[in-house]
Amino acid sequence: MTAGVATYLGGRLLGALPMLFLMSLVVFAIVYLIPGDPIDAMLGQDADQSAREALRRELGLDRPLWRQYVSWLGRVGQGDLGRSLRAQQPVRDLIVEKLPATLLLTTSAALVALLIAFPAGIVAAVKRNTVVDLLAMVGALLGVSIPSFWSGIMLILIFALTLGWLPALGYVRLTTDPVAALRHLVLPALTLGSVMAGSVTRQVRAQLLQELGRDYVRTARSKGLRERSVVVRHALRNSLIPAVTVLGVQFSVLIGGAVITEQIFAWPGIGQLAVNAIVNRDYPVLQGVILTVALLVTLVNLAVDTLYVVLDPRLRLS
Amino acid sequence: MSSSTPASASPEPRRRALGRLARSRLALVGLAIVGLTALVGVVAPLVVTADPVAMDFTALLKGPSRAHPLGTDQFGRDVLARLVWGARLSVGIGALSVALALAVGVPIGALSGYAGGAVDNVLMRCMDALLAFPALLLALGLVAIMGPGSTSTTLAIGIVYTPGVARLTRGVVLAERPQEYVQAAHALGQRDGWVLARHIMPNCASALLVQASVNFANAMVIEAGLSFLGIGTPPPTPSWGLMLNEARAFMSSAAHVAIAPGVAISLAVLGWNLLGDGLRDALDPRLTE
Numbered sequence: 001m002t003a004g005v006a007t008y009l010g011g012r013l014l015g016a017l018p019m020l021f022l023m024s025l026v027v028f029a030i031v032y033l034i035p036g037d038p039i040d041a042m043l044g045q046d047a048d049q050s051a052r053e054a055l056r057r058e059l060g061l062d063r064p065l066w067r068q069y070v071s072w073l074g075r076v077g078q079g080d081l082g083r084s085l086r087a088q089q090p091v092r093d094l095i096v097e098k099l100p101a102t103l104l105l106t107t108s109a110a111l112v113a114l115l116i117a118f119p120a121g122i123v124a125a126v127k128r129n130t131v132v133d134l135l136a137m138v139g140a141l142l143g144v145s146i147p148s149f150w151s152g153i154m155l156i157l158i159f160a161l162t163l164g165w166l167p168a169l170g171y172v173r174l175t176t177d178p179v180a181a182l183r184h185l186v187l188p189a190l191t192l193g194s195v196m197a198g199s200v201t202r203q204v205r206a207q208l209l210q211e212l213g214r215d216y217v218r219t220a221r222s223k224g225l226r227e228r229s230v231v232v233r234h235a236l237r238n239s240l241i242p243a244v245t246v247l248g249v250q251f252s253v254l255i256g257g258a259v260i261t262e263q264i265f266a267w268p269g270i271g272q273l274a275v276n277a278i279v280n281r282d283y284p285v286l287q288g289v290i291l292t293v294a295l296l297v298t299l300v301n302l303a304v305d306t307l308y309v310v311l312d313p314r315l316r317l318s
Numbered sequence: 319m320s321s322s323t324p325a326s327a328s329p330e331p332r333r334r335a336l337g338r339l340a341r342s343r344l345a346l347v348g349l350a351i352v353g354l355t356a357l358v359g360v361v362a363p364l365v366v367t368a369d370p371v372a373m374d375f376t377a378l379l380k381g382p383s384r385a386h387p388l389g390t391d392q393f394g395r396d397v398l399a400r401l402v403w404g405a406r407l408s409v410g411i412g413a414l415s416v417a418l419a420l421a422v423g424v425p426i427g428a429l430s431g432y433a434g435g436a437v438d439n440v441l442m443r444c445m446d447a448l449l450a451f452p453a454l455l456l457a458l459g460l461v462a463i464m465g466p467g468s469t470s471t472t473l474a475i476g477i478v479y480t481p482g483v484a485r486l487t488r489g490v491v492l493a494e495r496p497q498e499y500v501q502a503a504h505a506l507g508q509r510d511g512w513v514l515a516r517h518i519m520p521n522c523a524s525a526l527l528v529q530a531s532v533n534f535a536n537a538m539v540i541e542a543g544l545s546f547l548g549i550g551t552p553p554p555t556p557s558w559g560l561m562l563n564e565a566r567a568f569m570s571s572a573a574h575v576a577i578a579p580g581v582a583i584s585l586a587v588l589g590w591n592l593l594g595d596g597l598r599d600a601l602d603p604r605l606t607e
Binding site: 018019022023025026030033034141142144145146147149150153154156157161252253255256257259260263264274275278279283286289290293294297298301 | 443444446447448450451452453454455456458459461462463535539542543546547548549559562563565566569570573576579580583584587588591592595
């Protein structure tokens, strides 16, 4: 079994290489696709000539394009993502500083989403075509339809400004003050998690309904097993396997959504770093954030695919 | 040649699908919302005579009144006028970006699935590379490159959804290629391009229609999201996302300014999602079993 998984993983890693190469091209191209001179875009047209030349040399823009790409890729391979034009700090340090806040937000949002979605999806499937099912599905549909930038604003309006139960903005490190950190985390995690909750509820319900219609479930019922046992021990276990694949897609959605959630709640993560980089025309930071996120998404997808193969023996055999 | 016409393109299944769509109440609600949003977007200037960018410093952040049914914002601009003009922008960008994604993605997917081999490999790896970026972040990067504005937002969203359309088209083409009707068309001496366009592609229509409606909903959210972040549609052009962004500062004193655009965008997205669900159920009844 282990050898099978290792072979699969090796194949997937090899298969991911061309994609990583193309991804690096896309990120590298960011600076070069800016219309006109990238130096003008970064420093403005009134900038001092010596500063312009210095930046041109620093970014390697005075060399042929292919050499610029090769040397950029070499530096990126060693973890050097360049220097921020605004903060005058290595981009890697900025990302390392901001990434924990984003990961805390996304994992908390995923947790919130799963805690809502699994019970709701299971109850909706088991109580199919009842009021409970209808309520769960309407809730899920609202979850995927209400954009986070509105639900976030409304949550602030209700729970922070009107009721005063939770802080509206800001971030506190878990290590500094765990209680304050959790209080600051509730609204952003709910905001970001609600979209995923809606989507996963629909997925869990659909998968479970599909499994409940299969022959082995009919056999289990005809053996006289209790309904709870049929659902939990048989159908649910099998329906969870395809649901795992949703996690990979959802991670990409969550980290994209974090850009907006961080902006609403003044959450100092890499999403906010990216938006500030655009506003300040700090293109090395933008490149670094986009590359880091794309690599993270690729790694998570690879991990999810591998988990899928581990969980489902049929895939290993095929 | 009629025997080689794909089943889904014949009138009978189409009529049955339309019947199923008409019987789905949720899909009809979705269709009504979508139709209403589009109608408001198209006839905005006739419906609301107030200027969406005209400022009135004597009526700042006022609540609903006869003169301003949804109140005014921080510059005294009529919220209703901005809302209906925002619908025009949102629907326009949604429609154009979805059309762009289809116009580029369908030929790429069809070529990839039909040609196979190296062409398929190269094209699909390029699409996968784009799919590895979260949609909003890719749109953000593209708008950063092209500069803020409706055109760059439309292009960015179109590019973001192209790989999904290409992958979907390729999947259907791959599934249809070995079918007997395709082989029969080849045996009759028909050219590849003709077989692809006339016989295989009609089978992609159902899946693409569902995908397009979901993409439309997501495109509206991304457009509003980019404007909310201040890098999409520049002020003072009325955009729902921009309206929400500006309203944040006055939430405690004038919540109506934040509620109106939020309800509008949520309803519009809900409409497209309901329609998408209804279309999927109607066009592929196996999914509802």
